[in-house]
Amino acid sequence: MIGRVLRAELLKAQWWLLGSLVVGGGLVVILLSGDGSIPGAGQWESAYQVAVIQYSWLFYPLLAGVFAALVCRVEHVAGGWKQTLALPVSRTAVYLAKYVLLVGLLAATSVVFGVGFVGTGLLSGFDGAVPWASVGRSLLAGWVAVLPLAAVQLWVSSRWKSFGAALALNVCFTLPAIFAAQSSEFGPWYPWAQPMLAMLPSTAQISAGGPLSIAPETFWVVIVGGFAVALAGGLLTFLRSDAPT
Numbered sequence: 001m002i003g004r005v006l007r008a009e010l011l012k013a014q015w016w017l018l019g020s021l022v023v024g025g026g027l028v029v030i031l032l033s034g035d036g037s038i039p040g041a042g043q044w045e046s047a048y049q050v051a052v053i054q055y056s057w058l059f060y061p062l063l064a065g066v067f068a069a070l071v072c073r074v075e076h077v078a079g080g081w082k083q084t085l086a087l088p089v090s091r092t093a094v095y096l097a098k099y100v101l102l103v104g105l106l107a108a109t110s111v112v113f114g115v116g117f118v119g120t121g122l123l124s125g126f127d128g129a130v131p132w133a134s135v136g137r138s139l140l141a142g143w144v145a146v147l148p149l150a151a152v153q154l155w156v157s158s159r160w161k162s163f164g165a166a167l168a169l170n171v172c173f174t175l176p177a178i179f180a181a182q183s184s185e186f187g188p189w190y191p192w193a194q195p196m197l198a199m200l201p202s203t204a205q206i207s208a209g210g211p212l213s214i215a216p217e218t219f220w221v222v223i224v225g226g227f228a229v230a231l232a233g234g235l236l237t238f239l240r241s242d243a244p245t
Contacts, residue, residue: 026114063105065170111139145199155234191223
């Protein structure tokens, strides 16, 4: 049933806007940071660090909120939730289909970012081979780390009709992430800092510590635990509440 609902979500999505955000969100950081290479340092590594800090700290978490609001926007307009929930499909399928679409958009954005970075590096004539493994692992780690944030944003956006209110909440939690990430005490426990910590080159290599180079306690408690709580909480709220207003 989820597959059928997901197909319906794909058909009614505003692809002209979502597609623009996927491409723009993935490439704008590359344009802002230029080649980003530091003289005397590995060009690929230094350029990636410059680009990924801006992308993973600010753009990626913010896009999670924007995508979540847009995924729910159709239902918030003109009583669309009542029409959707009157269909012969389960609420669980509707909610999970929206989450799958949301995280799919975030995955596509990271792919565009990675392709844009590699393309910029090749055009700029960076020395050495393209670090495909490091970049790919970093992008995957960032996507895994953003899953709890996406679940939180879908929870909020499915309940709040106001696009601005849902986005403002995300901004309030996203902006402090750059400071939290610099703290060894708070950084590992602040959910909005996890995409940046997971994607930085210094932490993008597989180690014996845990999956995707994220510290075991951070991975299991903050990311996996946060994902489970946020997704379950949002789903239970969606199942037990009247049509969102």
